[in-house]
Amino acid sequence: MADYITFDNAQALSYIEQLGEFFEPNAQLTCNEFGDGNLNLVFRIADQNGNSIILKQALPYARCVGESWPLTLDRARIEASVLKKHGLVCEQHTAKVLHTNDDLAITVLEDLGHMAILRSELNLAKTYPKLGADVATYLATSSFYYSDFYLKPAEKKALVQEFTNPELCSITEDLFFDDPYRACERNNYAPELEADVLRLQQSPQLLRQVAQLKHLFFSAPQSLLHGDVHTGSIFADQSDTKLIDPEFGFFGPIGFDLGSFIGNLLLNYCAQNGRIKETPKRRQMQSYLLTQIQQCLNDFENIWLALAAQHTRDLSLQAPGYAQHFVEQIIKDALGYAGTELIRRTIGLAHVVDIDGIEDDSARLQVQKQALLLGEQLILHAEECENKESAYQLIVSLIQ
Amino acid sequence: MADYITFDNAQALSYIEQLGEFFEPNAQLTCNEFGDGNLNLVFRIADQNGNSIILKQALPYARCVGESWPLTLDRARIEASVLKKHGLVCEQHTAKVLHTNDDLAITVLEDLGHMAILRSELNLAKTYPKLGADVATYLATSSFYYSDFYLKPAEKKALVQEFTNPELCSITEDLFFDDPYRACERNNYAPELEADVLRLQQSPQLLRQVAQLKHLFFSAPQSLLHGDVHTGSIFADQSDTKLIDPEFGFFGPIGFDLGSFIGNLLLNYCAQNGRIKETPKRRQMQSYLLTQIQQCLNDFENIWLALAAQHTRDLSLQAPGYAQHFVEQIIKDALGYAGTELIRRTIGLAHVVDIDGIEDDSARLQVQKQALLLGEQLILHAEECENKESAYQLIVSLIQ
Numbered sequence: 001m002a003d004y005i006t007f008d009n010a011q012a013l014s015y016i017e018q019l020g021e022f023f024e025p026n027a028q029l030t031c032n033e034f035g036d037g038n039l040n041l042v043f044r045i046a047d048q049n050g051n052s053i054i055l056k057q058a059l060p061y062a063r064c065v066g067e068s069w070p071l072t073l074d075r076a077r078i079e080a081s082v083l084k085k086h087g088l089v090c091e092q093h094t095a096k097v098l099h100t101n102d103d104l105a106i107t108v109l110e111d112l113g114h115m116a117i118l119r120s121e122l123n124l125a126k127t128y129p130k131l132g133a134d135v136a137t138y139l140a141t142s143s144f145y146y147s148d149f150y151l152k153p154a155e156k157k158a159l160v161q162e163f164t165n166p167e168l169c170s171i172t173e174d175l176f177f178d179d180p181y182r183a184c185e186r187n188n189y190a191p192e193l194e195a196d197v198l199r200l201q202q203s204p205q206l207l208r209q210v211a212q213l214k215h216l217f218f219s220a221p222q223s224l225l226h227g228d229v230h231t232g233s234i235f236a237d238q239s240d241t242k243l244i245d246p247e248f249g250f251f252g253p254i255g256f257d258l259g260s261f262i263g264n265l266l267l268n269y270c271a272q273n274g275r276i277k278e279t280p281k282r283r284q285m286q287s288y289l290l291t292q293i294q295q296c297l298n299d300f301e302n303i304w305l306a307l308a309a310q311h312t313r314d315l316s317l318q319a320p321g322y323a324q325h326f327v328e329q330i331i332k333d334a335l336g337y338a339g340t341e342l343i344r345r346t347i348g349l350a351h352v353v354d355i356d357g358i359e360d361d362s363a364r365l366q367v368q369k370q371a372l373l374l375g376e377q378l379i380l381h382a383e384e385c386e387n388k389e390s391a392y393q394l395i396v397s398l399i400q
Numbered sequence: 401m402a403d404y405i406t407f408d409n410a411q412a413l414s415y416i417e418q419l420g421e422f423f424e425p426n427a428q429l430t431c432n433e434f435g436d437g438n439l440n441l442v443f444r445i446a447d448q449n450g451n452s453i454i455l456k457q458a459l460p461y462a463r464c465v466g467e468s469w470p471l472t473l474d475r476a477r478i479e480a481s482v483l484k485k486h487g488l489v490c491e492q493h494t495a496k497v498l499h500t501n502d503d504l505a506i507t508v509l510e511d512l513g514h515m516a517i518l519r520s521e522l523n524l525a526k527t528y529p530k531l532g533a534d535v536a537t538y539l540a541t542s543s544f545y546y547s548d549f550y551l552k553p554a555e556k557k558a559l560v561q562e563f564t565n566p567e568l569c570s571i572t573e574d575l576f577f578d579d580p581y582r583a584c585e586r587n588n589y590a591p592e593l594e595a596d597v598l599r600l601q602q603s604p605q606l607l608r609q610v611a612q613l614k615h616l617f618f619s620a621p622q623s624l625l626h627g628d629v630h631t632g633s634i635f636a637d638q639s640d641t642k643l644i645d646p647e648f649g650f651f652g653p654i655g656f657d658l659g660s661f662i663g664n665l666l667l668n669y670c671a672q673n674g675r676i677k678e679t680p681k682r683r684q685m686q687s688y689l690l691t692q693i694q695q696c697l698n699d700f701e702n703i704w705l706a707l708a709a710q711h712t713r714d715l716s717l718q719a720p721g722y723a724q725h726f727v728e729q730i731i732k733d734a735l736g737y738a739g740t741e742l743i744r745r746t747i748g749l750a751h752v753v754d755i756d757g758i759e760d761d762s763a764r765l766q767v768q769k770q771a772l773l774l775g776e777q778l779i780l781h782a783e784e785c786e787n788k789e790s791a792y793q794l795i796v797s798l799i800q
Contacts (some may be wrong), residue, residue, distance in 0.1 A: 148618040153573055156564035156618070161561045166554035173553055207719035214553045214716040215726070218548040218556070222619050316577045316614040319607035326615070 003058070003077050004073060004104055009033055012043040012055050016108070019099060023047050038062060039071065039247075046220055052113065053098060058105035058247075072167045076105035077249040077315040081163070082249035083109075085224055086138070089145040093138040095235070095244045119231035122268045123354055125276060127288045130371060132295030134241035135234070135261055139226075139296075140303035143254040146224035149312045149323070160221050165250040168227070169217075172248060177214035180348045181207055189347040192365050197347055198373045209379045213336045221251030229260040230341075230352075231268065254334025258300060262334060262395075263341025263375075264352070265289045270342075270371045271354035274363035293395060297388040301327050331391050335382035342375030357361060374398050404460070404473060404504055409433055412443040412455050416508070419499060423447050438462060439471065439647075444511060452513065453498060455796055458647075459503035472567045475647040476505035481563070482649035483509075486538070489545040493538035495635070495644045509659075512635040512642055519631035521666045525676060526690045532695030534641035535634070535661055539626075539696075541702035543588055546624035549712045560621050565650040568627070569617075572648060576740050577614035580748045581607055587749040592765050595748055596772045609779045613736045618789040621651030629660040630741075630752075631668065655733025658700060661736060661773075662795075663741025664752070665689045669765070669799060670753035670771045674763035693795060697788040701727050731791050735782035742775030774798050 007015065013031040016022060023029060035042030039062050046052035058076040062069040080100040087094040099108035121128070130302035144150060146159065179186050182202055189197060200206055227248030235242040269289045269334070276282035308323035317323070345352050346368050355371065358364040377398045385391040407415065413431040416422060423429060425446035432449070435442030439462050446452035458476040462469040477688045480500040487494040499508035521528070544550060546559065579586050581601055589597060600606055626633070627648030633641040669689045676682035708723035745752045746768050755771065758764040785791040 061644065148615055153570055153618065157564050157566045157569070161564055164557050164561055169557070170553055204720045207716075208722045208725065210723070211716050211719040211767045214714070215548060218553065219620055219622050221621065267612045308403040314614070315582065316607075316611050319611040322608045322611035325608065325612070 006059065007041060007043070007055075007057050007104075007106075009043065012041075012057075013045060015104075015106070016045045016053070016055060019108075021099065022053050022108070023051060027051075029238070044113065046111075052111040054109040054111050056107045056109060060105075065352055073105040074102075075165070075168055076100075076107055076345065077102045078163060078165050078168070078249050078319075079245065079247035080107040080122075082224060082226065082246035083244075084132045085146065085159075086142040086226070086243070086246070090138050090141040093134055093241055093243055094142075095242050109244075115235035115237040115240070115242060118241075119235045119264075119268075119352070119354065121236065122231060122265075122289075123271070123275070123357060125272070125281070125285045127285070128236040128238060128241070130239070131234075131236060131241055132292030133299050135229070135243075136296045136299030137303060138241070139229070139257050139261070140241055140300045140307065141256075142226070143223040143257070144304055144307040144311070147222055147254070149308055149314055149317050149326075152313065159224065160251045163224055163250050165227075165248065167228060168248045169250055169252075172227070173214065175219065175348050175350060176306060176344050177210055177217065180340075181210055186349045187347055187348055189368070190361075190365060193347065193368055194370070196369055200343065200372065200376055203376070206376055206379055209382070210340060213333070213340060213379070216253045216333060220253040222254045223251065225249055225252045225254070225257050227252070227257070229257045229264075231261075231264045231354075253330075253337075254331055255330045255335075256337045258296070258330065259334035259337025259339075260341050261296065262293055263338035263345075265293055266342055266374060266395070266399070267345055267352050267371060268354045270367045270374065271352075271358065273370065274355070274358035274360065274367040290377060290396065290399075294392050297331065297392055301331070301388050305332075328387055331388055332382050332385055335378050335385060335391055335394065337380030339375040339382065342371045342378070346371045346375070357395040406459065407441060407443070407455075407457050407504075407506075409443065412441075413445060414458075415456060415504075415506070416445045419508075422498065422508070424453060424455050427451075436542075444513065446511075452511040454509040454511050456507045456509060456526045460505075473505040474502075474682065475565070475568055476500075476507055477502045477644065478563060478565050478568070478649050479647035480507040482626065482646035483644075485546065485559075486542040486626070486643070486646070490538050490541040493534055493641055493643055494542075495642050509644075512644070515635035515637045515640070515642060517632055518634040518636045518641075519668075519752070519754065521636065521789070522631060522665075522689075523671070523675070523757065525672070525681070525685045527685070528636040528638060528641070530639070531634075531636060531641055532692030533699050535629070535643075536696045536699030537703060538641070538643055539629070539654075539657050539661070540700045542626070543623040543657070544704055544707040544711070547622055548650075548728075549708055549714055549717050552713065560651045563624060563650050565627075565648065568648045569650055569652075571740070572627070573614065573617065575750060576744050577610055577617065577749050580744045581610055586749045587747055588749055588751065589768070590761075590765060593747060593768055596769055600704075600743065600772065600776055603776070606776055606779055609736060609782070610740065613733070613740060613779070615739065616653045616733060617656060620653040622654045623651065623658050625649055625652045625654070627652070627657070629657045629664075631661075631664045631754075635647075647694060653730075653733055653737075655730045655735075656737045658696070658730065659734035659737025659739075660741050661696065662693055663738035663745075665693055666738060666742055666774060666795070666799070667745055667752050667771060670767045670774065671752075671758065673770065674755070674758035674760065674767040679683070690796065690799075694792050697731065697792055701731070701788050704730075729786055731788055732782050732785055735778050735785060735791055735794065739775040739778030739782065742771045742778070746771045747777070 009031045031045045041057045043055040062071045083097045096110040175178040233245045304327050312318050430737040431445045433443050443455040462471045483497045496510040542631045626646040633645045704727050712718050
């Protein structure tokens with residue numbers, strides 16, 4: 001058992017050379033670290049022929065608003081294990097794990113550098129036609145195969161234990177569900193938003209719905225989640241989509257992942273109001289985002305129901321109409337979680353560059369007000385949506 | 401570490417003598433085994449002055465309908481640990497654990513022999529005025545203090561792992577939610593009930609509601625349950641009530657325990673129609689049972705809300721009105737679970753002597769038909785109950 005040390009370029013290179021698995025014996029390897037260094041080191045090791053792999057190492061702390069925040073190295077194990085589990089059932093859209101070392105908190109991954117991180121691309125108004133469908137395939141497939149519909153009960157209980165992730169769940173519990181809804185020094189917003197923030201914090205109905213979403217996050221191990229499906233965790237190109245970075249993975253409510261994704265597309269939708277000045281171009285981009293949301297909701301439901309119809313192993317859960325009812329509840333939950341994502345990314349600790357990158361103060365404030373209102377209304381009306389169509393109609397009616 | 405052996409009287413006595421904790425050094429001890437020997441051995445060790453304790457040892461199998469069914473000894477650890485955890489927050493109504501030995505699957509308990517097992521007493525039409533209130537206190541207190549409202553999230557996640565109980569949960573998953581709703585050789589009912597059984601098995605609405613209750617049982621670790629609150633797990637006398645035997649304990653939906661208790665009182669209510677011939681005496685007993693159910697629902701809600709108002713540690717779950725909403729959902733769940741208990745105890749593998757002990761075949765069949773219909777209607781209408789009053793009114797309207 002090796003003791004943990006933080007790698008530099010030379011150590012990362014030497015580690016990969018010693019494994020001897022990924023390159024020709026006499027390859028001339030180079031290594032460079034290109035992560036943002038907040039939570040993890042990310043090295044690219046490449047040979048002279050353009051073959052490359054990624055070595056990711058978890059740091060024992062998070063650098064966050066200037067402070068150092070100790071953070072378990074066990075998240076490297078969780079992240080690699082979630083990728084492996086999701087890869088087993090949805091290889092197409094899951095980054096491939098090539099090697100792991102829990103003691104060194106290391107994961108070696110396929111290099112997806114030929115693709116682009118979705119968030120940056122959306123901010124450049126680039127579009128990916130398969131996005132909504134691919135994410136739906138990933139979310140529906142991974143959540144079905146690790147749910148009670150498919151797993152044997154004892155197998156599922158063992159996986160719930162294996163993927164217990166208290167430290168990273170605690171970050172979500174605090175940042176998503178607590179901080180934005182009360183005076184908290186971690187919150188981060190302009191004074192001009194104070195009235196909007198107070199409106200949220202003083203709405204008993206909203207606080208009650210957020211409590212329900214938080215309780216579900218605590219106590220609904222429906223399936224093995226990615227846990228952090230924002231547009232910075234997605235690689236895309238014109239023909240494919242890959243999910244990375246599930247270090248927040250745990251058994252939780254399926255709607256959380258779906259809602260995080262939808263919430264991030266909606267954050268980008270709002271942001272475009274402050275980014276793209278020409279109306280037709282802006283409308284085109286926003287229409288693209290809505291289409292992806294609609295596609296994602298449709299495909300998620302269709303794939304889930306098809307899998308449930310064919311592969312539900314649990315006798316009782318085969319009851320006619322139950323899977324449909326279950327998916328409709330997931331979609332309601334997803335709308336609520338999308339709302340919490342919009343709110344926490346606007347006034348909480350961690351923002352998105354989609355909005356913060358808007359240079360004009362007044363335009364940025366308008367976008368933030370829209371995101372807050374949209375988040376609030378999604379949370380308040382989520383439970384009224386009977387199905388995916390009414391869920392999509394709610395989004396459209398609130399945003400346009 | 402001792403290897404597991406099955407004790408006889410002499411070994412149980414000698415084990416207690418060697419511990420040297422419970423009796424005077426020169427006490428003259430006697431020991432006799434009086435369990436039914438199906439799942440556990442139960443020894444009473446007493447001295448010449450009437451002091452006594454119980455030594456309970458789990459057997460590595462269940463003798464059930466003539467077969468031997470291997471069963472984990474880990475259930476002794478679970479049972480003793482649940483008693484200790486519940487005893488910490490509700491000492492008054494939890495059997496006291498004096499000693500445990502996981503290797504030998506042994507628990508030493510206070511002797512509650514001065515009290516009586518509730519099921520036998522109800523079958524003799526004996527009444528215990530504090531029953532509903534005491535069980536409500538036990539269920540509300542134990543379920544509040546091990547819920548997300550009170551426990552710190554990391555502490556709760558660790559306890560969920562510690563109380564993972566796949567083998568015993570699997571028995572409930574099968575016997576409560578699967579077997580009764582399909583042709584299954586473990587089912588056990590008279591041919592005269594075939595039409596009633598088919599009605600249940602062919603009702604899509606019922607099967608869907610049962611699927612939902614089963615999914616909640618799988619994936620709603622709301623609190624640390626007893627897991628088997630039937631009237632054979634309750635000791636009572638005129639001044640007190642004690643819960644025993646939580647070997648099915650795990651983190652599950654709070655309504656399951658409350659519903660199991662209500663379901664067992666309703667089974668006894670139905671049974672009295674075949675037991676007590678004199679109408680006034682029968683009505684008196686049945687009115688007693690309904691009063692206890694009403695008291696239990698009222699006190700459960702009041703105690704839970706009072707604890708939540710004073711002791712909710714989670715910031716988000718303190719939202720105004722959320723605890724009320726949460727308890728109302730528990731009560732809905734409880735009605736559903738009560739329904740599944742009525743059905744599975746009537747046509748499934750494990751019956752209750754309340755009904756099976758009715759000698760007259762025709763009277764027993766009438767009772768069984770009533771129990772099935774009541775169970776079915778409770779499951780179908782549970783979700784319509786807005787609060788504890790309407791839950792009680794539903795029960796009354798269905799039973800009288």
